[in-house]
Amino acid sequence: MIRMLRKDKYLYLLALPGILYFLLFKYVPMWGVVISFQNYSPYQGIMNSAWVGFEHFGRFFSNPDFWKLFRNTLAINVLSLVFFFPLPILLSLLMNELKGERYKRVVQSIVYxxxxLSWVIIVGITFLLLSQSEGIINKLLVAMGYAKVDFLTDPNKFWMLLTVQNIWKDAGWGTIMFLAAIAGISPQQYEAARIDGAGRLRQMWHITLPGIRNVIIILLILRIGHIMDIGFEHIYLMMNGAVSEVADVFDTYVFRVGIKQGQFSYSTAVGLFKSVVGLVLVVTANKLAKRFGDEGVY
Known part of the structure; x- marks a missing residue:
């Protein structure tokens, strides 16, 4: 062990900042989940707060808001999984077909x-475009003789609006992993396919997609593990009273009861529930991937 450390000391030194990051910001804070089983008081601290077992979990599951939060969180994430996840793959395939290197770099820069842009800027742009009173799109509709459309305060449009914003913001960024995987495919496979008479679509279907299949499966498993997580900032900025019934998710609920109301133990129990669900989904998806012959995450 000592000999291995000495031999690769520079590699371990290079990895040290990443190791410290995960230790300090991922593993050390895990100690705080014990307050979900306590009536935590900041004055008494974790060691002296009274233990209550699963009381906060029972309270959360019996809360009338639980199913509403679960429905909203799951629906938004499923929409993102169905509509957002395939787009970086498709975009990567299209970008890989671009021939001019300079043109390809320009396109990559534009989609990245x-x-x-922060969610504050993106939500601000959304309001400028879609606001019922001052939005550019509604002004154009009125100028063309159509009625104004209620984009921002219509609960039926809220989930899809979030999905479109996510696609616009991160679909291009998501191509990085897939483009890197495509770059690792041997050019000889394409040459052999061209000799056999395969066109661009055939090469894409029989060489490129199978070549990045493992990356797709791994990223899909990781994405499934975050199905209970939604970016708090995005939801919080888009939420208003008219859409609160479909916009309230676990993250906004934790902020409301944990930060605003000071129910630290209860909100920690909610966060722990989300983490456990994510862990179960990752393990299950990983086992299914291995059963069907893929490598999986681990």
């Missing part, structure tokens, strides 16, 4: 750019 929205990822670096």
């Amino acid at each position: 750019l929205p990822h670096f």
